[in-house]
Amino acid sequence: MVTAEDIGRRVEDGAGRVGILRDVIPDYEDPAGLPGERRKRPTAFLWPEGGGREWLVPPESVKRA
Template sequence: MPGVVVITAEDVGRLVQDACGRVGVLRDVIRDYEDPAVMPSERRPRRTAFLAPENGGREWTAPPDTLTRL
């Protein structure tokens, strides 16, 4: 799709905004991340982005296709 910006591991270190409006530094993008908080029988590999607040704080995850570069 023309004009769509895809967030990838090449964007690590850049500021991005998630769908909730939170801004953070992209720490990593894992192509086949399985959330350990989900029961093993329910886990499915998913592309997952890891973000952290610019000045420190708790890391969070988001689907990379919901992120916007700033």
């Protein structure tokens, strides 16, 4: 599992995708969800090394690459 100390480092998620850890938020609530259905959960934000679309995963599924 990664922590805020790993921000900026190269990491790999549980699906084998490699990227740069941008942030780890322990109580992230997705603003795209309906207000009554939102729930807070730990979230890691990863960014592809060569640029592209950021993706979100549970921090426990991420390790240093």
